[in-house]
Amino acid sequence: MKLPIIAAAALCAAPALADTPVLTVYTYDSFVADWGPGPQIEAAFEETCNCDLKFVGAGDGAALLSRLQLEGSRSEADIVLGLDTNLTAAARETGLFADHGISADFDLPVAWDDPTFLPYDWGYFAFVYDKTRLETPPASFTDLIAAPDDLKVVIQDPRSSTPGLGLMLWVKAAYGADAADIWAGLAPHVLTVTKGWSESYGLFLDGEADMVLSYTTSPAYHLIAEEDDTKAAAAFAEGHYMQIEVAGRLAASDQPELADAFLRFMLSDAFQAVIPTTNWMYPAVTPAGGLPGGFDTLITPDRALIYSAQEAAQIRDAALAEWRDGLSR
Numbered sequence: 001m002k003l004p005i006i007a008a009a010a011l012c013a014a015p016a017l018a019d020t021p022v023l024t025v026y027t028y029d030s031f032v033a034d035w036g037p038g039p040q041i042e043a044a045f046e047e048t049c050n051c052d053l054k055f056v057g058a059g060d061g062a063a064l065l066s067r068l069q070l071e072g073s074r075s076e077a078d079i080v081l082g083l084d085t086n087l088t089a090a091a092r093e094t095g096l097f098a099d100h101g102i103s104a105d106f107d108l109p110v111a112w113d114d115p116t117f118l119p120y121d122w123g124y125f126a127f128v129y130d131k132t133r134l135e136t137p138p139a140s141f142t143d144l145i146a147a148p149d150d151l152k153v154v155i156q157d158p159r160s161s162t163p164g165l166g167l168m169l170w171v172k173a174a175y176g177a178d179a180a181d182i183w184a185g186l187a188p189h190v191l192t193v194t195k196g197w198s199e200s201y202g203l204f205l206d207g208e209a210d211m212v213l214s215y216t217t218s219p220a221y222h223l224i225a226e227e228d229d230t231k232a233a234a235a236f237a238e239g240h241y242m243q244i245e246v247a248g249r250l251a252a253s254d255q256p257e258l259a260d261a262f263l264r265f266m267l268s269d270a271f272q273a274v275i276p277t278t279n280w281m282y283p284a285v286t287p288a289g290g291l292p293g294g295f296d297t298l299i300t301p302d303r304a305l306i307y308s309a310q311e312a313a314q315i316r317d318a319a320l321a322e323w324r325d326g327l328s329r
Helices: 002-019 038-049 061-074 088-093 141-146 162-189 197-205 218-226 256-266 309-327
Strands: 022-027 052-057 079-084 118-130 153-156 190-194 211-215 231-233 240-250
Touching: 022 061, 022 256, 038 052, 038 256, 061 079, 061 088, 061 162, 079 088, 079 162, 079 256, 088 309, 118 162, 118 218, 118 256, 141 162, 153 162, 153 197, 162 190, 162 211, 162 240, 162 309, 190 197, 197 211, 218 231, 240 256
Parallel strands: 022 052, 022 079, 153 190, 153 211
Antiparallel strands: 079 240, 118 211, 118 231, 118 240
16 A cells, blocks of 8 residues: 555655756855855755755866856856856856846955845965974965975966966966066976866875965864864965955846845855855855854955956956966976
8 A cells, every 4th residue: 555655645746846946056166065065055045945956066166157158048057156256257248147236235355346246255365384394484475486496385277276367366466577487486386286276275185285275264174173273374475366256147047036036145144154164265244143263363464466357357368378388487
């Protein structure tokens, strides 16, 4: 008697499942990892939406844009989450995104008035090191260049990685026309250039390199999650380049109302309170409970560097040529 009952139950459940709307969000791989914010955010949003929130990992942030450009209006994504201001001008030029119509009081170091993309977190790029292996880290790019050649760093490719792109623009913002010379000086110290951040950070944790391109907030992970205070970010005299990560809704989404609901949810405490201890960045809207203990130990750059979205788009190709030529000398 059990088999017919089970079959009947399955038939009854099938229409309900079929009627559940699916919201597809393209993002980067670390966002959807078990230790990333994705699982908690998925559970929290699904409690409010009567929907199925589906995160799709697509490499690093720069890879998101490449995938979207390839898929065009045929993309299954309703939302893209994980671009940053260095990519938003190119993303806007695709014509694939719709304006959000949402206003909020953002806790960002810069004013925000983008009608298409909404920020969800931000931070500063930095070289992270292990205090037990490197007692006196470089305090500038010129210090790093002058260090013994056996001091090695791991960086990411600006063509596939948003941190890699951020580093390229960091050097350009700090040194302008001399950026190519800085890259040539850094070349002997670059152990390898990885496609994405996760691979780089793994090499650093495995002891393959002395420093890794990451964020000023990365040491908070080791302090809070691992009770390890041996990791730190080196403060650079030139200042540190800022990253603001954003999300946007695709105009061709077949779930526009649900997508807008997610963007509003993204700015709520339920989303923002998850960011500091999963994505290890500063939230775009500080949650009511504030930042977790440990964030007060992080370095604060004396000088914040950032290009506008349009400036970043205009100089990207020239800066990429300088990066490529400098590292190949």
